[in-house]
Amino acid sequence: EVQLVESGGGLVQPGGSLGLSCAATGFTFNTYWVGWVRQAPGKGLEWVANIKPDGSERQFVDSMRGRFSISRDNSKNSLFLHVNSLRVEDTALYYCARWGHPYAVDVWGQGTTVTVS
């Protein structure tokens, strides 16, 4: 079964940093773009970042470039998101996503919650 499982969320103080992980199973991880989508409480979906199968290219929403970094370890079928200088407005459920369709997500994780307070 294709699965994405996020971890690493929690409560962080403003200005702090946090690392999220996503473990992928059930598919050949190193052949897919993967990335992160977040959702603030009661709000809509917001694309955060994507990374190419070999890690050579990264795409970010402009407002997050600089504070957010995305990386992957294909030997461990894992995706990572590191966030610096956390702000209250970064509070959200962070979803790991496989971009298995052209320009679209086909598989979603269940999300990990980040609270900045």
Place this chain on the structure above:
Amino acid sequence: QHVVTQEPSFSVSPGGTITLTCGLSSGSVSTENHPSWYQQTPGQAPRTLIYETSTRSSGVPDRFSGSISGNKAALTITGAQAEDESNFYCLLNSGAIFVFGTGTKVTVL
């Protein structure tokens, strides 16, 4: 800064048909924006419905269809069912950027 707009809410009767739209603040939506659509019920992860404007994702019922209508992307639900009551989001691509729409809450009653 791209802003992708959707109707805030829509109501439909069971068995009825509705069309949700997805517009771009900077101009018209075309197939070059690779529109996709997602359904999300409260407390659940999103579910992918449509990609590349009109291709249904695996397992998606054929009552969901996507298109370009005028200068917007559109999602039509034909024969709405009670389980369709949820939030719907579109996603557009522009170069190396992806932007989700503001979302439409669909009520079936």
